[in-house]
Amino acid sequence: MREKMIESRLVQEVQSRGGLCWKFTSPGTDGVPDRIVLMPGGKIAFVEVKAPGEKMRALQIRRKQQLERVGFSVYCLDSLEQIRPILDEVGGETP
Template sequence: MFLKVETAEGNGDEVLRESVIEKALVKEAKSRGGMAVKFVSPGFDGVPDRLVLLPGGKCAFVELKAPGKKLRPLKEKRKHQLEALGFSVYVIDGLEQIGGVLHGIQTT
């Protein structure tokens, strides 16, 4: 999978942005016959970024972060709430995690 890595302004260092990881997740889910739809819930802040839907009725929530970034407290709270309801919630902060997460969703 080829992806352009965006460059940080000013210093020329290459940084992997959350948007690059998000685009790669959408592309890989589609290649597996599924979708990674943007999840927006007006009036209920802190929900995960994407709802991944895969063949066979498999689904999970996915929160995307730039490498090394942590979940904000509200995002952490929503993650725990969804998990308490029995939903799977994954946090991805690197391109190398996408395949494993999608495999995990497909096999659970």
């Protein structure tokens, strides 16, 4: 399984729940999560997508901690089976 396939499935699942799943980049700030998940009802989370078994790099972990300190949820996703539980946890109103 490739990272690209997991990321594509994440986008599909978010969209099927009425949300948006945008590629997240922050010029000048390395290590930010790959995706920002915007769900109905104002629910927001960040997702770092990895190939199965891969771990976040030290800089990515620091960015995760920064985002969590200001109140955002950040997830590391490395399998298709994790997508639904993550989105269930993020929540959001049903469209």
